[in-house]
Amino acid sequence: MNLPPLVQSFVLHFGEMGSRWGINRTVGQIYALLYVSPQPLNADDIVDALSVSRSNVSMGLRELQAWNLVLPRHIPDDRRDHFTTPDDVWQILRTLADERKKREVDPTLSVLRELLMQKPGSEEEKHAQARISEMHGLIERLTTWYEDVRRLETERLAALLALGARVTKLLDAKDKVVGLVRGRKEG
Amino acid sequence: MNLPPLVQSFVLHFGEMGSRWGINRTVGQIYALLYVSPQPLNADDIVDALSVSRSNVSMGLRELQAWNLVLPRHIPDDRRDHFTTPDDVWQILRTLADERKKREVDPTLSVLRELLMQKPGSEEEKHAQARISEMHGLIERLTTWYEDVRRLETERLAALLALGARVTKLLDAKDKVVGLVRGRKEG
DNA sequence: CCGTCATTTCAGAATTTTCTGAAATCTATG
DNA sequence: CATAGATTTCAGAAAATTCTGAAATGACGG
Numbered sequence: 408m409n410l411p412p413l414v415q416s417f418v419l420h421f422g423e424m425g426s427r428w429g430i431n432r433t434v435g436q437i438y439a440l441l442y443v444s445p446q447p448l449n450a451d452d453i454v455d456a457l458s459v460s461r462s463n464v465s466m467g468l469r470e471l472q473a474w475n476l477v478l479p480r481h482i483p484d485d486r487r488d489h490f491t492t493p494d495d496v497w498q499i500l501r502t503l504a505d506e507r508k509k510r511e512v513d514p515t516l517s518v519l520r521e522l523l524m525q526k527p528g529s530e531e532e533k534h535a536q537a538r539i540s541e542m543h544g545l546i547e548r549l550t551t552w553y554e555d556v557r558r559l560e561t562e563r564l565a566a567l568l569a570l571g572a573r574v575t576k577l578l579d580a581k582d583k584v585v586g587l588v589r590g591r592k593e594g
Numbered sequence: 595m596n597l598p599p600l601v602q603s604f605v606l607h608f609g610e611m612g613s614r615w616g617i618n619r620t621v622g623q624i625y626a627l628l629y630v631s632p633q634p635l636n637a638d639d640i641v642d643a644l645s646v647s648r649s650n651v652s653m654g655l656r657e658l659q660a661w662n663l664v665l666p667r668h669i670p671d672d673r674r675d676h677f678t679t680p681d682d683v684w685q686i687l688r689t690l691a692d693e694r695k696k697r698e699v700d701p702t703l704s705v706l707r708e709l710l711m712q713k714p715g716s717e718e719e720k721h722a723q724a725r726i727s728e729m730h731g732l733i734e735r736l737t738t739w740y741e742d743v744r745r746l747e748t749e750r751l752a753a754l755l756a757l758g759a760r761v762t763k764l765l766d767a768k769d770k771v772v773g774l775v776r777g778r779k780e781g
Numbered sequence: 782c783c784g785t786c787a788t789t790t791c792a793g794a795a796t797t798t799t800c801t802g803a804a805a806t807c808t809a810t811g
Numbered sequence: 812c813a814t815a816g817a818t819t820t821c822a823g824a825a826a827a828t829t830c831t832g833a834a835a836t837g838a839c840g841g
Contacts, residue, residue: 411715411716411718411719411722412712412715413709413712413714413715413719413722413723414718414719414722416705416708416709417705417706417709417722417726420702420705424698424701424702426616426797427616427697427698428615428616428698429613429614429615429616431828431829431830432829433829433830442725442729443721443722443725443726445717445718445721449787450787450788451787459830459831460830460831460832461788461831461832462788462789462790462791462830462831462832462833463829463830463831465788465789465790466789466790466829466830469789486786486787486838486839487786487787487788488787488788494725496728496729496731496732497732500732500736510614511611511614511615514611515607515611518603518604518607519604521603522600522603522604525599525600527600528598528599528600529598530632531598531601531632532598532600532601534630534632535598535600535601535604535630536600538629538630538681539604539630541683542629542683544683545683545684545687548752548755548756549687549755551755551758552755552756552758555758555759555760556758556759558759559759559762563762563765565735566762566765567761567762567765568735568736568738568739569735569739570765571738571739571742571743572742572743572745572746573742574754574761574764575746575750575753575754577761577764577765577768578750578753578754578757578764580768581764581767613827618798618799618800619799620799620800636817637817637818638817646800646801647800647801647802648801648802648818648819649800649801649802649803649818649819649820649821650799650800650801652818652819652820653799653800653819653820656819673808673809673816673817674816674817674818675817675818
């Protein structure tokens, strides 16, 4: 591996982190490298930069493309494929969340739903179903919320985040206003 | 493994999902089992239920306790340790988020910050720093937001989720009101 | 279609992670 | 403080994953 020290640290950290998620070291490193690279890289560039085998890079790129985290980018007059990461970090966040949801949350939800359909054969199963139902309810709320806010333009999403817990003040204010209006109408 | 079918499916699913996160199969299964169990279980109960070795259970329980996802619960007149999961799913969510943040996000933030302190030695490093800075900014926003809303009582958090993207309407309304008031004062 | 360069596939090697059984340690009790 | 039950530790076995090199496949220009 022969990279500027700053890039190397970044790449190595992503490699380590990758393994804490389901992602393997090389895949993490490839992503990190493409992310900070000023121009698209081809597979051999990556081989040189990371000192891993050509085939390993090929598989890693395939996985990253399946996640929509890396895109092929054609370079004129060059037969080799080149790759980049999308550069809007907010969009990257959405992609990452979408993909994790698709792979991890959705299948879980569907298993839980299925289990909730079954008729419990014992007190123990009845209790299990009650617990599963709580979990299902929570996950469903979270995903509904996510699907809702993921559509917001970056601008508004950022505003929302910046507001943080203070939204609740806004909520209180709204309730107050609604209460006032109701009171006036009904009183 | 000899469990009611419903419980067995749930446990097996968690085992599989576990491996997609950083968590290993047995740990996932132990958690799932305790989660749906009507009463606290001791290590041997778990050995019987999951057909894994005693030592594996011991290590799994240790890991789950380190994550604060499983608690020891003493049963009177029984020398053996028993274990449960906290039962408020909202609290479980907070715990899970806290722990993942602590293990994955915080170390990353600190690496990124460190890299941003360095003086870039080339154009390439300068570009890398710009990219790292974008990522750092995003993660910092997200964690600040998280630290903010994690303190909300369940009630309010649920209300917030239920509102979803409609909060932005509220935001617009607020801006309007503020605008009106300003207008009146200044006009 | 042929030759060249690029990419993918895949069987097995290398590595890492997980799991086990035996031994060590810990803990309460008589 | 000896003993029996409970738990943990840990070295190595077993399993799973990652990685590689060689061969196959694909793609393009002539």
